[in-house]
Structures are given as structure tokens and as C-alpha cells.
Amino acid sequence: MARYWWQCLSCGERPSWPAVCRSRSVAAFIWDELAPSGWDQRLLLRKCQCNRRSLRITYRFRGSDPERLSVKHIVGLTPHDGYLPMLWETFRHSAPSRRWVDFKYQRGRSPWGLTKRLVLERRELARLLRAYERATGAAVAPGGAKRTITGFWRRSAKTSL
């Protein structure tokens, strides 16, 4: 079972869950604070005792793996019968500019599904991507493939003039 903690990306401090928020675990934090806030992404970046706003939820890629990841965004759907599908955007500490997208779920305050495979109905995936866009102000895949190709040709045309 993966463990999740708050870690300051400036000074390395690892304060306890209750020192940062009102919850004692990641699943409780998501269920009791993040989801009810309407997925307010500011709750994922907290102030450290070093005075910098650089505390993020952090975990290991795999249990025994030394590689650490921190959470940039967590967005989910409105829970249905306690079932909460989510999209996590993360980065590895070794390459912070590369972003990873991880689909996870939890049932109520149980973290069990956080390490399990998430299977979504296609329309739920569309809803999840729209929820991400609303919460972060950016699309997961901006423009889509078609527009990217058009943009590429437009740029190529400009440079050839």
C-alpha cells in the first residue's frame, strides 16, 4: 500500500497530516476537504514552516522505489454511492517539468482503490476531463490532435514566407 505524506519541495520538511489540514490521511483529505471544496486546487499547495507555499502531497512511485512523486492536481467526479473516480496529475522529483496523469479511485474514505486500476465509462472519462479543465483552467490535451496539426502547418507556412 502506497503511503502519502506532505512534503515541502523547498526545504524537505515532512509535517504530519493534522499539522497541514483537518484530515489524517490522503483519502480522508480528498473525501472531507478537497471534493466538498469543488476541487479547489489551492488546497493541494500549502504553506510550510519555512514560509514558502511549497508543501505538496508526496508518495513513492512504487512501495520500494526510491523515486518520489508529488501531486500537482487532483480532480474528481461527484461521488456516486461513495465511488469517487479521479485524475491525478503528478511529477517525479527527478524530472519536475514532465507531467504524469494517473487515474485513481477511492470508496468513501478508503484508500484501497488508489493503487487499483480505474475503468471508466467513456462518458465518465469525458466528464472527468471537463472537470479537470474547470478546476485547473487548462485542458489535459489542449486543442486536440487536429488543431495541433493545423497549427503546425500554419506555422510552417509562415516561416516559409
Ligand SMILES: [Zn+2]
Ligand atoms: Zn519548507
